[in-house]
Amino acid sequence: xxxxxxxxxxxxxxxxxxxxxxxxxxxxxHVFESYSAGTETKPQINQDAVRLMKQIYSIxxxxxxxxxxxxxxxxxxxxxxxxxxxxxxxxxxxxxxxWGIDDPTGKSDEDFIxxxxxxxxxxxxxxxxINQKSI
Numbered sequence: 001x002x003x004x005x006x007x008x009x010x011x012x013x014x015x016x017x018x019x020x021x022x023x024x025x026x027x028x029x030h031v032f033e034s035y036s037a038g039t040e041t042k043p044q045i046n047q048d049a050v051r052l053m054k055q056i057y058s059i060x061x062x063x064x065x066x067x068x069x070x071x072x073x074x075x076x077x078x079x080x081x082x083x084x085x086x087x088x089x090x091x092x093x094x095x096x097x098x099w100g101i102d103d104p105t106g107k108s109d110e111d112f113i114x115x116x117x118x119x120x121x122x123x124x125x126x127x128x129x130i131n132q133k134s135i
Contacts, residue, residue, distance in 0.1 A: 013038030032078070035073040
């Protein structure tokens with residue numbers, strides 16, 4: 001059976017959605033494929049996110065990821081919006097949910113670490129729900 005494809009969506013695809021893609025690949029690749037995208041792109045992934053993901057998980061997001069547009073990813077089964085606080089992008093899918101996570105850009109490392117931890121918890125929960133076929 002094919003693994004479901006999950007897209008983590010945010011406007012700029014530079015911070016929260018990138019963290020979610022990286023953690024999805026790191027923690028749940030046995031259950032689902034992870035992608036991230038946005039309606040706009042940034043020239044690089046948020047450097048605080050890059051630094052802290054390397055520090056906490058030894059994941060170098062700049063080696064395997066880049067800021068992408070919605071058109072740059074395949075059709076997906078599940079769409080997770082990160083909590084854009086503006087009009088979140090939409091994609092066709094079988095299941096959609098919003099995680100309502102505040103953007104830590106421009107904030108302290110402590111705020112970033114809290115955000116990363118929250119995304120990790122939500123990735124693990126999503127993985128369990130997909131495994132249990134409740135999505």
